[in-house]
Structures are given as structure tokens and as C-alpha cells.
């Protein structure tokens with residue numbers, strides 16, 4: 001069962017990829033470009049700053065390993081809360097919602113830990129709306145890690161290179177199986193942006 005939504009809804013776009021793929025930069029560029037064209041845009045991020053999102057981030061910083069199943073539960077609770085409080089109301093009022101990470105991240109990150117990605121998808125779709133467009137920014141893990149280090153951040157346990165390699169593989173598989181579009185994240189930010197805008201415009205023009 002999927003979450004119930006009013007018929008005349010806005011557009012939901014998820015920007016995805018491994019850490020350091022450029023999601024946050026691209027989400028902001030997309031928001032700005034759509035606003036310049038007169039659309040009302042809400043940019044949201046998962047994990048959120050709510051109770052569950054903060055908990056998962058704190059665990060990551062402490063390097064404390066919980067089981068993949070427990071980790072998934074936290075992300076799902078965070079998502080359910082975000083959907084109820086922010087995503088669904090924004091869509092119902094006709095806005096464009098850009099997600100800087102959404103449930104494809106759970107499929108890839110917790111999928112890479114051995115949980116079936118399709119099961120994660122089904123569970124997410126019970127609590128959160130299906131996106132109209134998923135963009136997966138694809139970069140090799142060494143590029144992701146070097147961008148994280150350049151930001152002056154220390155990689156947390158989600159960001160180790162071998163793990164990110166497995167996460168990237170799941171993202172690529174998800175796209176091969178029909179969810180979303182792969183965009184080469186090693187291109188210049190402007191070129192990546194142009195490609196995302198090209199993918200988004202037909203959807204927002206339609207809404």
C-alpha cells in the first residue's frame with residue numbers, strides 16, 4: 001500500500017548518490033533555477049534534523065555500529081515523520097519538492113549491508129510518496145572520499161571507501177532496474193546542473 005495523496009499534487013525530485021557526489025550543491029542549484037522560473041520549491045534533506053535523523057547522525061559520528069536492521073528502522077522513522085510533516089503537505093499545495101537524499105539512499109546504503117533493496121523500497125513507499133524523478137549522481141568512491149576530505153571533514157562510518165564502492169554498485173543496479181537516471185557526477189557542476197534541469201523541466205511544466 002502506498003501513502004494516500006491528493007490528486008493535484010506537485011512534483012517530487014530526489015537527488016541521490018554516494019557521499020561527495022555533489023548532491024547538496026546540485027539540489028541548491030536546481031532549487032534556484034526553478035525559483036527563477038517562477039516555481040515554488042521546497043528543499044528538504046534526509047537524514048533530517050528531527051529526533052530520528054539526529055540520532056542516526058550522532059551514531060555515525062561516534063562510529064557506533066548498530067545492526068543494519070536497526071539503522072534502517074531509524075531512517076524509516078525519520079522518513080515517515082518528514083513525509084507527514086513536510087513532504088506530503090508541500091506536494092499537496094502544488095510545490096516542487098527537492099529531496100537531498102530520499103529512500104533510494106536507504107536502498108543503497110542499507111542494501112549494501114545485506115538488506116534486500118526492494119524490501120526497503122516497499123517499506124519506504126508505505127510511509128512516504130513515490131518520487132517523480134530520481135537522479136543518481138555517479139562518482140567513483142575515491143572521488144567521493146577525496147571531496148569529503150577536501151571539505152575538511154573526517155569520513156564517518158558511512159563514508160569508508162570500500163563501503164561506498166558497494167553503495168555505488170547498488171545505486172547503479174537500482175537505475176539499471178528502472179528507478180531513476182544516472183548522471184555522471186565527475187562532470188563540472190554546471191554541466192551536471194544543466195542535465196538535471198533538462199530532466200526536471202518536463203515534469204514541473206506538466207504539474
Ligand code: TYD
Pocket residue numbers: 019046047057060075101102103105106107109110158159
Ligand atoms: P548526509 O547526507 O551525509 O548527511 P549530513 O551531511 O547531514 O551528515 O547523510 C549521512 C549519512 O547517512 C550518509 O553517509 C548516508 C547515510 N544514509 C543512509 O545510510 N541511509 C539513508 O536512508 C539515508 C537518508 C542516509
